[in-house]
């Protein structure tokens with residue numbers, strides 16, 4: 001996080017709080033999140049997009065993608081900073097509502113939403129439901145009828161389309177057909193007729209219970225090459241023009257999803273909000289002009305870029321074990337008190353992280369280390385490769401940087417570990433946002449002895 005400073009005594013402070021105090025007060029492992037940094041990043045994305053969109057002559061809504069990390073406090077922070085909240089399940093929706101975010105500022109996503117989730121969204125009056133299949137369009141229309149009666153207000157709907165653009169990291173491929181579960185393809189349908197995307201838009205227009213707000217596209221995550229957004233924008237706007245051509249209906253809004261990449265390692269360069277906002281706004285403006293259509297209102301859904309960098313995970317080092325590799329090098333295995341249950345990303349995606357000993361400095365030469373967890377499998381790696389002081393030892397506090405997104409939100413109870421707390425640090429103070437689970441919590445779920 002931007003609030004991380006190493007003091008003269010070698011100990012690190014986050015937003016003015018010494019990590020040794022954090023460990024003493026809250027225990028380890030703990031997710032630590034710097035509130036001011038979350039707020040600053042939320043503001044940076046909102047201002048960048050508002051400025052860039054105003055320059056081309058349109059408006060924008062920024063939705064924070066709650067899947068990255070959602071607690072009531074986090075939802076409040078980003079909402080205070082003028083963001084709306086995108087939810088991907090009934091659970092996320094409930095937390096955002098409990099935080100006091102008005103339904104009108106919420107969106108609901110999902111490729112297989114349950115009737116209960118859709119009803120909850122209708123009850124809350126969510127600002128938009130992003131539909132993901134023809135079946136869902138019809139099901140939602142029926143639920144609206146049942147829920148509100150035939151004269152009730154229509155449910156606001158966006159249709160999620162797949163543009164054939166997939167981006168993430170450095171890979172960027174463009175294909176006509178899709179082989180994944182999300183969205184409705186822009187490519188010609190199986191019978192060579194209308195694309196599934198156009199068919200879904202037409203189907204929404206057929207239902208008086210639904211109000212078609214616009215078209216949604218999410219091209220991937222941890223994107224560091226912004227060119228994919230421009231390609232997706234052109235394709236989505238072309239679909240919007242095709243819909244107008246066919247029906248005379250011009251939808252107001254285009255959502256280009258999230259995916260803005262962050263730096264996980266010291267040498268990595270994150271996407272710059274101002275630059276990406278300019279490029280996206282320009283691409284939308286260019287496409288609208290080429291197609292001869294008015295500019296749509298824009299929306300985006302960053303998750304990781306808001307909460308990733310402001311979060312770190314604090315662990316305590318337990319065992320230290322040198323292992324001789326086949327090539328003669330020695331790798332020091334440093335075990336910490338958490339692991340794949342609090343951060344599955346290295347095991348799931350081969351994700352790379354940076355770690356450091358934060359409770360002291362050492363003048364002992366660094367060694368090649370691998371930070372591992374305490375789970376019962378060898379893939380339980382927290383940081384594949386990092387230089388740590390040669391005298392790294394039990395009791396040292398070790399921090400892994402940039403774990404704020406998709407750490408807690410993808411945490412599990414594997415090996416029946418209790419999930420760590422989420423601790424906020426703000427101007428020299430810390431407070432618990434989500435408490436540490438206890439063994440009693442785990443036993444409470446286990447309701448039958450035989």
Ligand code: LLP
Nearest residue numbers: 065218221222258259260301302303304406
């Ligand atoms: N909008 C939609 C429709 C999405 O599916 C996602 C992420 C986002 C927004 C936010 O994307 P972000 O800005 O955070 O990249 N668990 C994976 C990431 C999965 C993202 C899924 N969708 C990870 O840990 O890298």
